[in-house]
Amino acid sequence: xxxxxxxxxxxxxxxLVAAGxxxxxxxxxxATVKLGWVDRSAVPAVExxxxxxxxVTSRSLRFADRPDGSVLITDATSGVPVSTVxxxxxxxxxxxxxxxxxxxxxxxSGIGEGPPFTLTLWRDGSLSLRDxxxxxxxxxxxxxxxxxxxxxxxxxxxxxx
Numbered sequence: 001x002x003x004x005x006x007x008x009x010x011x012x013x014x015x016l017v018a019a020g021x022x023x024x025x026x027x028x029x030x031a032t033v034k035l036g037w038v039d040r041s042a043v044p045a046v047e048x049x050x051x052x053x054x055x056v057t058s059r060s061l062r063f064a065d066r067p068d069g070s071v072l073i074t075d076a077t078s079g080v081p082v083s084t085v086x087x088x089x090x091x092x093x094x095x096x097x098x099x100x101x102x103x104x105x106x107x108x109s110g111i112g113e114g115p116p117f118t119l120t121l122w123r124d125g126s127l128s129l130r131d132x133x134x135x136x137x138x139x140x141x142x143x144x145x146x147x148x149x150x151x152x153x154x155x156x157x158x159x160x161x
Contacts, residue, residue, distance in 0.1 A: 048122055058120040059155050060132075063099050064113070071096060073154060076116035082154055094147040098138060102131045109134055119154055127152055 047053075060076035069087030074080060085092040106112070115133030122128070127140045127148050140148045 048124065048126065051124075053122050053124045053126075056121045056123055057155055058118050060116045060118050061154060062113075062116050071099065092150075094143065094150050098129065098140075098151075102129075102134070102136060102138070105134050105136055106131065119151060121152070121155055 059082075061082065062074050062076045064072045064074070066072055066084075071085040071092070072081060073083045073085065075082055085095050102117070111133040115131070118130045118132060120128050120130065125141075129138045129140060129151060130136070131138075140151050
């Protein structure tokens with residue numbers, strides 16, 4: 001027994017036209033930015049430099065993985081422990097995620113754990129973490145207030161206000 005009619009599924013023409021238009025629009029917008037016809041979104045570090053925003057305070061830190069999965073954070077200058085991020089803790093996941101990305105970049109560049117990280121609170125309220133080994137700068141404010149605060153507490157208490 002054969003089927004007399006086809007079960008061919010087709011996509012409506014207006015949907016195909018709309019999808020094609022969306023792809024063309026996305027490529028056109030990418031090209032305008034790439035060619036310099038439209039400015040890229042502001043980069044926080046560049047904006048701070050342009051506006052001469054000074055740092056309020058900074059702290060040089062080292063992060064060391066512990067056998068139990070926690071991360072020991074020490075002041076890189078004095079060697080004094082600052083904090084321990086326990087595995088599975090509330091804000092530990094964000095700190096560990098940022099460090100995992102930076103560690104991957106260090107590994108790819110052949111840089112070990114030697115160079116410290118610099119955590120800086122800026123006069124405009126922004127907070128950044130700079131990897132002194134690779135030069136990579138992570139602006140922490142873009143990840144939300146709770147995640148920013150997970151790093152903010154690593155600065156000396158008198159300088160956080």
